[in-house]
Amino acid sequence: MPDSTPSLEKPVRVRFAPSPTGYLHVGGARTALFNWLFARHTGGTLILRIEDTDFERSSEEMVEGILVGMRWLGLNWDEGPFYQSKRLDLYKATAQKIIDAGHAYACFCTKEELEQRRAQATAAGRPPMYDRRCRKIAKEEAERRVAAGESAAIRFAVPEGGSTSFDDAVFGKVEFANAEIEDFVLLRSDGIPTYHLSVVADDIDMRLTHIIRGADHISNTPKQVLQYRALGAKLPVFAHVPLILGPDKTRLSKRHGATSVISYKQLGIVPEAFRNFLSLLGWTPGNVKDADGKDREIFSSDELVKLFSLGGISKSNAVFDNDKLAWFNTEYIRAYPAELLMPLIEEEWKQAEFTPTRSETEIHQAIELLKPRARNLKDFAIAFRAYFSDEFEIDPAAAAKFLTSDVPVLLKELSARYAAVTEFTEASTEAVLRGFAEEKGLKAGVLINGARVVLTGQGVAPSLFAVMIALGQQRVVARLAAKLA
RNA sequence: GGCGCUAUCGUCUAGGGGUUAGGACGUGAGAUUCUCAAUCUUAAAACACGGGUUCGAUUCCCGUUAGCGCUACCA
Structure with missing residues (x-):
């Protein structure tokens, strides 16, 4: 449209x-x-x-x-x-304009009376609309009573017949019979405006051209349209979402x-x-x-x-x-590249009271490695701690699943092999592990899974040998041996 | 209850008088093997119902049903 x-x-x-x-x-x-x-x-x-x-x-x-x-x-x-609570004068003046234009009147009914009548109407199966009784009070009398200190609310005088419509930018033409619109309150008896008055007064005063708001306001809109008319103001475009x-x-x-x-x-x-x-x-x-x-x-x-x-x-x-x-x-x-993620992750670390102990380059490298497996930013402060610091815990469930029988002993042995490696690369670390597994007559997976738990504290992680490189030789050697110590 | 609005896969949606009704999320199956919450492949899944209009309606019109909203001297 x-x-x-x-x-x-x-x-x-x-x-x-x-x-x-x-x-x-x-x-x-x-x-x-x-x-x-x-x-x-x-x-x-x-x-x-x-x-x-x-x-x-x-x-x-x-x-x-x-x-x-x-x-x-x-x-x-x-x-x-802008705070509406600081703009009360505008609303009073706007209400006065509507009164002067003959489209609003003082209502002396009390809240209690109204509630009672509403209850009665509902019980009798009648629509619980205000019965407009105060609209019949002569203007002079109303003014006299107000001057005498009687408290009164100001109500809008909705036209008796016809209908009120507007063209909504998303819903198209929406029309309401005026008979369905009650004489709503503009100004409460304590002088505080209701929503109906303050929105209109402000929307006009702030020269709004479009009103984009929730669809729950559709049925309020005719009340506002009526006020725009009473004030001789031009209608904004309504777009209800x-x-x-x-x-x-x-x-x-x-x-x-x-x-x-x-x-x-x-x-x-x-x-x-x-x-x-x-x-x-x-x-x-x-x-x-x-x-x-x-x-x-x-x-x-x-x-x-x-x-x-x-x-x-x-x-x-x-x-x-x-x-x-x-x-x-x-x-x-x-x-997101690591640089963009960093501020968000640092915020998480702060929340979790976690302090990384690795260099910025190492951290960025780890973030890149971890990204595909992160579900949310919190993972970087909780599940992924082992990549950023040596202070981390081993997930008991992962340990129970993969650190079985003599796996810790084997890992310690493996640790010694890694200590001796001169070129610490993905290829070399993998070759060492697979060779070691073969020697022991084991499936490589057993050692890989065990090493993963010991190295990362988690049962789930990126490719193990990539993890090793991200961690560095020293850490790998230390962590593999640590479990048994 | 009255008034108003809405109606395409479970969900977000595209589309629009003639289509194999498209995509995404989720779900199922398979692949991979070093874990999965990663990756790849793949499958199932929708025009609410009834009347019109029309050569032809999911699409336009009306009704029904359902859902939501409003129904305050709250916003």
């Missing part, structure tokens, strides 16, 4: 507007990513706005968590963060395990891998083929920016697939 709207000619201005009532979760991250991609693609501006008008549930700590998540994903913003579901096809939530973006960092995921994975959840670049004619899935950040378009966003919800994420992650680990 072409983004055929006049506002496209203006510089694009979009926003990510999280509510700091929790950490940055994957759904929010994807919304942020799409906004970022769209802003960068169009050369527009991304604004970060913190929707903290729910004082009860918002906290500064959560704001920090959200920023950390965005930085981890490499999503930078151009303006903000389908939701991300858990494996059980319900909306992704804490129940599904890792849900905050930062927990993926803790799982050892490469941020670019996560971003690549996320970008393909609910969006597709279309038919982009690889050299071998297959659909491409791995895209760099720049490619994503180049390819992104609102038209590629799909209409149906997508299930978050951990297996696929894991695949992206291993692809990225393999594709």
Whole structure:
């Protein structure tokens, strides 16, 4: 679908507007990513706005968590963060404008009364909508009561008939009968705006051209459209993004395990891998083929920016697939040269309080060797310790499987042979081991597997002789003998 | 319940009035042998259902079903 709207000619201005009532979760991250991609693609501006008008549930700590998540994903913003809690005057003024235009009124019903009526309506099988009783109060009387100090909320006066519609960039035309829209609250009786008012006031004030957000906001949109009209403001382009579901096809939530973006960092995921994975959840670049004619899935950040378009966003919800994420992650680990992996791995070492004792060259060499077998960044700080330091533990399961009977004794003997080798290469180390095995009338595999465990602490490793070279002659000799000592 | 949205392999998706409906992840089988969580080869696997429109629908339209979302003085 072409983004055929006049506002496209203006510089694009979009926003990510999280509510700091929790950490940055994957759904929010994807919304942020799409906004970022769209802003960068169009050369527009991304604004970060913190929707903290729910004082009860918002906290500064959560704001920090959200920023950390965005930085981890490499999503930078151009303006903000703006806090709605600091913009209360704007919302009051906006509400006043709507009142002056005759599209809003004071409501004196208390929260308790409303709840009671709602319960009654539901019980009677009636739709639990506000019955608009305060709309009938004469303006003068309402003003008098407010002046007298009676507390009142401000409600929007939704037109009695007709319908309200908008053209969604992903869903097309969406229409709601006005009869289905209740007279929603704009300003609470304590003067704090509701979401409905603050989004519109800010989106207009910040001159946003496109609103890219979760599809859970579709049914809120007509309420916002009505306000734009009441204020005489031009409508932005709405683009609602389908939701991300858990494996059980319900909306992704804490129940599904890792849900905050930062927990993926803790799982050892490469941020670019996560971003690549996320970008393909609910969006597709279309038919982009690889050299071998297959659909491409791995895209760099720049490619994503180049390819992104609102038209590629799909209409149906997508299930978050951990297996696929894991695949992206291993692809990225393999594709990254050691220099690019280093900072990420060093971060893991720090977390694990592990200090490598080998030279940078040796470390890089080991990383290259290990990459194909790494599932995540944590492997470099846990399973692969033996390559970076002499402080490592031997996996008991691997020892039980391969260090059987007299294997340790044989390894010690083998150690002596290696000590005598003058040219320590993959070919020579292999020849020595195989010759030794033959002498002893053993299958080489028995010694190879045993040596692997003693050398790496693991039952799984790259080719043994490549490992030996990465470790160096001295270490190989020492470790082979150490098990028996 | 009401309103809205959606519907291609288990999952992410490509495609689109006539195709052997393509790819990826995952899964199965085989190969390799020095371990596997590496690598290679290979297989199974989808147009939700019912009506139209049409020479012809997976594709367009309508309905059904299912799923999801919204239904607060939360965002």
